[in-house]
Amino acid sequence: MIILGIDPGLAHTGWGVVETRGSLVRARAYGCIASSADEPIDMRLGRIFREISQVIEAYGPTDLAIEKIFFGQNARSAIPTAQARGAAIAACAASGLAVGEYSPAEIKQAIVGTGGAEKEQVTYMVRHVLALDHDPKPDHAADALAAAVCHAHLSRTRAIAASHIQTEVAP
Amino acid sequence: MIILGIDPGLAHTGWGVVETRGSLVRARAYGCIASSADEPIDMRLGRIFREISQVIEAYGPTDLAIEKIFFGQNARSAIPTAQARGAAIAACAASGLAVGEYSPAEIKQAIVGTGGAEKEQVTYMVRHVLALDHDPKPDHAADALAAAVCHAHLSRTRAIAASHIQTEVAP
Numbered sequence A, B: 001m002i003i004l005g006i007d008p009g010l011a012h013t014g015w016g017v018v019e020t021r022g023s024l025v026r027a028r029a030y031g032c033i034a035s036s037a038d039e040p041i042d043m044r045l046g047r048i049f050r051e052i053s054q055v056i057e058a059y060g061p062t063d064l065a066i067e068k069i070f071f072g073q074n075a076r077s078a079i080p081t082a083q084a085r086g087a088a089i090a091a092c093a094a095s096g097l098a099v100g101e102y103s104p105a106e107i108k109q110a111i112v113g114t115g116g117a118e119k120e121q122v123t124y125m126v127r128h129v130l131a132l133d134h135d136p137k138p139d140h141a142a143d144a145l146a147a148a149v150c151h152a153h154l155s156r157t158r159a160i161a162a163s164h165i166q167t168e169v170a171p
Helices: A041-059 A075-094 A104-112 A119-129 A139-169 B041-059 B075-094 B104-112 B119-129 B139-169
Strands: A002-007 A012-021 A024-034 A063-067 A098-102 B002-007 B012-021 B024-034 B063-067 B098-102
Touching: A002 A041, A002 A075, A002 A139, A012 A041, A012 A139, A024 A041, A024 A139, A041 A075, A041 B075, A041 B098, A063 A075, A063 A139, A075 A098, A075 B041, A075 B075, A098 A104, A098 A139, A098 B041, A104 A119, A104 A139, A119 A139, B002 B041, B002 B075, B002 B139, B012 B041, B012 B139, B024 B041, B024 B139, B041 B075, B063 B075, B063 B139, B075 B098, B098 B104, B098 B139, B104 B119, B104 B139, B119 B139
Parallel strands: A002 A063, A063 A098, B002 B063, B063 B098
Antiparallel strands: A002 A012, A012 A024, B002 B012, B012 B024
């Protein structure tokens, strides 16, 4: 399974592509789409849509993993993030990716084992799980890879649970 | 000039296409893209992107007129709207439309002559300006037409102002 993780933001949208091979998860590529507040909104959102579309074409992911967005957030920061998220998800929908949405706590839980983990612990574990010889940078790309790894782990857990249930009900 | 007006929303995104002929503005088409909270986010945002792209292909607008979104808004309502706005603007950016953003007060000012106008006054004036024999419905489509009419008026005002300046500086 090839999974695209996205950490959306109007100024910086991180992305990371991982591939699962059995219980292994490996990074294929990651990066960050940046734009400046001086640029018109259509140019900024258009770039996110276009570059995410290009990543999908280049690496052929079947699944998108993305952080949930919360109503409790400050609207000043949430609105630009939500607009970027809309453009990024539209690109994934246009390519038919299945979408998995996870809360920050779910991502931390899946990677570090506790929903209250620090950012550094998450980066450390993402590096370790993906067997990278460096910390993925910038943070937006690391967060995108973390979402993708979370999706890989939970998909595998669900698949194992489903196979156990099948075994149990078999005659 | 052909202008696409959009009133973005995750549950209902209104759209309206108007065409200017000199000082006249006429409606070409309008409608509303609806989705249910039961549907996954990618299906909802994907539909907005796809249907706005289809409207652009069908009517060939060169300009987009869309309401500004405010940080002061309640995040619970602003976040879904902002995601829909991101998908809609991404569709317009992919087709190279020029984007005009207007505050609700600017739209009311351009159509009714006062930034504090009631919704009914705006609908009445949109119907009158576009010489429609009916009130445009639903409200989301009427608001989208209002944004497009605002853009038409302000573009014309700017063009007239520019031509006066040219006359004045001509030798």
